Amino acid sequence: MSRRGTTSRETDWLTVFLYFGLVLVGFLMIYAVGYVDSPEMFDFSAKHGAHLMWIGISLIAGLAAVITDARFYKVFAYPIYGIGILLLVLVLFLGKDIAGARSWFELPFGIGRFQPSEFAKFATCIALAAYLSTLNITLTKGMKHRMYAIGIIMLPVILIIIQGDAGSALVFTALFLVLFRAGMPAILYMLGSIVAILSVIALIFKPLTILAILLLFFSIVYIGNMKTRQLWWLLGFTVLATVTVLGSRYDMIEYALTLDGVAILLLKTLTWQERRGQLVTFVSVILVASIAYSLSVNYAFNNLLQSHQQDRINVWLQPSKSDPLGAAYNLDKSKTAISAGGLTGRGFRQGQITGLKYVPEQSTDFIFCTVGEEHGFFGTATLILLYISLILRITFIAERQREDFTRYYAYGIASILFFHFFVNIGMTMGVMPIIGIPLPFISYGGSSLLSFTILLAVLIKLDSTRLTRN
Secondary structure (H helix, E strand, O other): OOOOOOOOOOOOHHHHHHHHHHHHHHHHHHHHHHOOOOOOOOOOOOHHHHHHHHHHHHHHHHHHHHHOOOHHHHHOHHHHHHHHHHHHHHHHHHOEEEOOEEEEEEOHHHOOEEOHHHHHHHHHHHHHHHHHOOOOOOOOOOHHHHHHHHHHHHHHHHHHHHHOOHHHHHHHHHHHHHHHHOOOOHHHHHHHHHHHHHHHHHHHOOHHHHHHHHHHHHHHHHHHOOOOOOHHHHHHHHHHHHHHHHHHHOOOHHHHHHHHHHHHHHHHHHHHHHOOHHHHHHHHHHHHHHHHHHHHHHHHHHHOOOHHHHHHHHHHHOHHHOOOOOOOHHHHHHHHHHHHOOOOOOOOOOOOOOOOOOOOOOOOOOHHHHHHHHHHHHHHHHHHHHHHHHHHHHHHHHHOOOOHHHHHHHHHHHHHHHHHHHHHHHHHOOOOOOOOOOOOOOOOOHHHHHHHHHHHHHHHHHHHOOOOOO
């Protein structure tokens, strides 16, 4: 078989069917949202009509990707990445400001808008795969190689953050999972997870409360390593930490500081008796570093983030303190719509909350609540099953490859797709922050649909020629 050709026997039809299933669901949901304003399904002046046009454009682009020689993608991976970076730079000067972010190009002839960050996902995936599959590149020990790989990911992240689109920038961090698959040490991911958890804690609790929590944690670890495990020490530190938390909560800072100091002195005294000075030194450094980091997170949150970004994080972490008519309005209406669907939903085009547009951005970021209200638990479960099936299929395709290039490229797609799927559905239910990213293949938006279509089409092409490439 020629590398240029792709026969039907070698095409992964399950991936193709899953793709068309999700695209069909997306079009029907967008049509259901706009049905009140435009009941004509093929009204190209309405959102569902415009989305149908983008489906056609995406299918043409996908077909072009499939008939292209498979060798093209690896040979021109870096030039494609360069084009993606160039577009991210140009949009800073020529782009259109929308919702506080300059991340869109206005297309001519009324076609719509194009978001370069969507194309950058494909460009970054293919460049990262090309680099990781290069001979003698290893992430297990080579620090220089790790830095290059991280740089490929972080360059578009920085440019997108400058645009003011933090949500799209976060998507690229999913590609660190590809580095883990390529041999990046697991300890780095553990440290990253700890930093992420501490960041969330820093936005919820006061620094003194965090100090008390850390003191309690390290005290338990310390007592667990004592030669003589005395229960009263554990009880004493538990009471001390509890009092400290309460003191911090009710603004009794001087008492909290006093109790924290007593805790540290007791820990040092105990360590002197047990001859474990190194452990106390390590704990003290961790405590100081943790509090310093907590203070820096609070500073960045209050001084670097825009007000609407702060509101979105507050809605997620502290919903009881959020304005129900302000930043919390979207989430409240979204959860109401999903719960109103019950088991079987109200029926196609019968959504009352979504049909009457009580949920802002319900055809884009909050499209999942339309599925929930109209088709209920069974509909949302089916949609989630389609996504899980597609992600697992992509993972299966990755593992059966002979070439590292295709394997890493497939894992890049799976990582980005999972991030979009998990975060978007999570934010409509309040378990993830509202960061404004679409639900792949479902949300209205030509750039997103085109990007994910090209991502999958290239994978289908590469996979179909896996038996003929060295």
